[in-house]
Amino acid sequence: MRTLEITIAGTLLLAGAGLFVMTFSPSFDVPTFGGDVGPAFAPRGYLAVWVALAGITLMQALRLENDKSRDPGNITRLIGASIIGAMTGIAMLWVGFVFAAIPGFFFFCYVLGYRRMVTLAIISVAAPLVIWTLFTFGFELLLPRSPWFGRL
Amino acid sequence: MELILQAIQQFARPEVAIALVIGGLWGTLAGVLPGIGTVAALIIALPFTFAMTTEASMALFLSIYVTSVYGGSISAILINTPGTPQSAATVLDGYPMAQAGKADLAIGWATIASFVGGIFSLIILIAAAPALARVSVSFGPPAIFAIVLFALTCIAWLSEGSMVKGLLGGMIGLWLTTIGPDNYTGMTRFHFDTQILRGGLTLIPILIGLFALSEVFLRAANVGATTPPSKMNVGFRLPAVGDMIGRWKEFLRACSLGTFIGILPGTGAMAATFVSYTAAKRYSPNRDKLGTGEPDGLIASEASNNAVTGGALIPTLALGIPGDGGTLVLLGVMTIKGVTPGFDLVNNNPHVLTAAFMMVLFANIIMFGSGMVSARLLERLLRLPEPLLMGLILLFSLVGSFVVRGNPLDLIVCVLAGVAGVLLRLARYPVAPIVIGVALGFIFEAKLRQGLIASRGSIVGFLTDPIAMPIFALTAVIIIIPIIRAIRGPKSTADT
Numbered sequence: 001m002r003t004l005e006i007t008i009a010g011t012l013l014l015a016g017a018g019l020f021v022m023t024f025s026p027s028f029d030v031p032t033f034g035g036d037v038g039p040a041f042a043p044r045g046y047l048a049v050w051v052a053l054a055g056i057t058l059m060q061a062l063r064l065e066n067d068k069s070r071d072p073g074n075i076t077r078l079i080g081a082s083i084i085g086a087m088t089g090i091a092m093l094w095v096g097f098v099f100a101a102i103p104g105f106f107f108f109c110y111v112l113g114y115r116r117m118v119t120l121a122i123i124s125v126a127a128p129l130v131i132w133t134l135f136t137f138g139f140e141l142l143l144p145r146s147p148w149f150g151r152l
Numbered sequence: 153m154e155l156i157l158q159a160i161q162q163f164a165r166p167e168v169a170i171a172l173v174i175g176g177l178w179g180t181l182a183g184v185l186p187g188i189g190t191v192a193a194l195i196i197a198l199p200f201t202f203a204m205t206t207e208a209s210m211a212l213f214l215s216i217y218v219t220s221v222y223g224g225s226i227s228a229i230l231i232n233t234p235g236t237p238q239s240a241a242t243v244l245d246g247y248p249m250a251q252a253g254k255a256d257l258a259i260g261w262a263t264i265a266s267f268v269g270g271i272f273s274l275i276i277l278i279a280a281a282p283a284l285a286r287v288s289v290s291f292g293p294p295a296i297f298a299i300v301l302f303a304l305t306c307i308a309w310l311s312e313g314s315m316v317k318g319l320l321g322g323m324i325g326l327w328l329t330t331i332g333p334d335n336y337t338g339m340t341r342f343h344f345d346t347q348i349l350r351g352g353l354t355l356i357p358i359l360i361g362l363f364a365l366s367e368v369f370l371r372a373a374n375v376g377a378t379t380p381p382s383k384m385n386v387g388f389r390l391p392a393v394g395d396m397i398g399r400w401k402e403f404l405r406a407c408s409l410g411t412f413i414g415i416l417p418g419t420g421a422m423a424a425t426f427v428s429y430t431a432a433k434r435y436s437p438n439r440d441k442l443g444t445g446e447p448d449g450l451i452a453s454e455a456s457n458n459a460v461t462g463g464a465l466i467p468t469l470a471l472g473i474p475g476d477g478g479t480l481v482l483l484g485v486m487t488i489k490g491v492t493p494g495f496d497l498v499n500n501n502p503h504v505l506t507a508a509f510m511m512v513l514f515a516n517i518i519m520f521g522s523g524m525v526s527a528r529l530l531e532r533l534l535r536l537p538e539p540l541l542m543g544l545i546l547l548f549s550l551v552g553s554f555v556v557r558g559n560p561l562d563l564i565v566c567v568l569a570g571v572a573g574v575l576l577r578l579a580r581y582p583v584a585p586i587v588i589g590v591a592l593g594f595i596f597e598a599k600l601r602q603g604l605i606a607s608r609g610s611i612v613g614f615l616t617d618p619i620a621m622p623i624f625a626l627t628a629v630i631i632i633i634p635i636i637r638a639i640r641g642p643k644s645t646a647d648t
Contacts, residue, residue: 008576008579008581012324022342027339028341039336040341041604042596043330046330047323050327053319054320056316073373074372077373078574081373082372082570085369088550097550108542113539114537114540131551141555144554
């Protein structure tokens with residue numbers, strides 16, 4: 001976990017510094033309505049504090065001793081679930097809600113340890129279809145659509 | 153009395169009563185489902201009002217407006233996901249309470265706090281609508297900026313044990329609100345030469361990603377290790393009367409803050425919730441337990457966010473100035489129906505105003521029933537095996553982030569926020585400050601810049617504003633006291 005803390009603090013420091021420098025680029029130099037509060041005013045302030053705090057956090061992380069008593073749980077399952085969840089969300093933009101959610105739901109539950117395959121298969125198809133019907137016809141809110149079947 | 157009788161005549165029609173009940177149930181459901189929220193719930197109901205009478209339309213909308221704010225607390229308590237942004241602070245104590253097997257009691261506290269908040273603000277609304285509406289417009293950008301700054305100080309309270317990380321999260325949240333168009337100059341900030349970022353980010357996908365998705369992913373690593381929903385005692389249980397009476401100061405503080413902030417146009421329920429939670433952290437006798445499942449935290453959050461509903465109706469009905477997004481839609485519907493809020497409503501149609509007050513009262517009563525029904529329904533749903541339940545939360549989270557704007561960016565942001573949330577939580581960064589930063593960032597920058605533009609860049613205008621000055625002083629005290637305590641105290645926190 002110490003490595004993760006150092007990595008995150010370092011990444012935040014670099015990102016904050018990069019964004020802070022960006023606020024001095026010519027694109028931010030636009031006429032204002034007075035008061036010298038242009039579009040860079042607020043982000044520059046936020047990012048200056050961000051960089052300072054990230055620096056402190058990095059220093060703290062570097063001084064940290066590795067705490068082996070902290071158990072994050074089953075990391076493999078965490079990574080698997082995160083990847084499937086993220087892929088399901090992104091895939092919705094390409095194949096629509098229903099066609100992304102059916103395999104996404106199935107594999108997500110499988111990774112989480114659900115092994116009653118017939119039940120899982122039925123729910124994996126039924127749940128996305130029910131949600132899609134509820135939002136599309138009940139609330140009249142369109143969900144991400146596939147390129148093949150109109151609203152589906 | 154004559155006004156009340158006239159109002160009852162308008163009110164005592166079957167279609168109005170039905171509209172109130174349907175609005176109450178729909179409002180609660182919309183609040184429970186993450187991503188729909190008050191404004192979307194009102195907009196979804198909008199087409200139905202074209203076939204309804206003016207009174208029934210008002211009843212439907214007022215009922216949705218009141219109950220949707222409450223509904224968000226149920227999902228905040230049960231699945232660590234605020235159904236509406238206004239319930240973001242409810243997760244802090246509601247979810248730990250549910251984890252401790254007292255979900256029914258947490259819902260009971262949230263319901264009673266919401267009810268008391270709604271009724272309190274209604275009484276203020278009835279008693280002082282015209283006068284308070286006049287006062288509210290005297291709040292300029294410095295005063296509203298001061299209030300938002302005060303609300304942001306709760307980041308420090310929510311970051312105990314890792315204040316630097318909490319403050320860093322708050323800054324990240326504030327910066328995220330600067331992505332996209334700058335309303336004052338028209339330039340687009342931080343778009344990184346991509347079209348998709350030019351529209352900017354919104355709160356909902358970030359909130360859902362950081363709270364719900366990251367929770368679902370983290371639970372994957374510990375399936376069976378955390379309290380399964382079936383062991384949370386999901387249901388509806390009101391706290392003991394003595395316990396409620398014993399916390400009257402918490403109720404009064406949260407209700408007063410919520411109503412007052414609700415009156416201020418454009419401040420919103422989120423600011424009220426965080427201001428109220430900060431005040432509870434400062435003044436509650438149980439302040440040390442806040443964040444661990446303390447009812448005072450639920451009272452601070454839920455009484456204030458529901459008190460905002462009555463408060464926000466004051467400028468909406470009395471001046472025609474919407475207090476938040478929900479009242480903006482309400483204003484639109486009333487105008488479509490030929491009722492012009494403002495001077496005309498207060499002076500020429502006071503019976504309509506009185507009817508509106510009564511509708512709000514009944515909506516608050518309906519909220520009780522809809523809360524009980526929702527809790528029972530969710531009890532059955534939460535008996536599902538944990539992997540299936542997590543899968544359903546994943547799908548609803550993704551849907552919830554998309555439907556607000558129908559923008560693909562929101563889905564991407566939600567997923568990224570979910571993954572970022574997992575990494576941050578593993579590295580012991582609190583995620584609530586990021587959400588607070590995003591929730592208050594837009595109004596924070598807007599009021600700061602408005603005030604500075606008006607004073608030609610001088611901060612003297614802020615410091616000499618008679619309303620802002622005491623709020624700044626209070627904010628300074630709240631920031632300085634913990635620092636002094638940390639320096640003087642026997643236990644110095646190395647992290648701060």
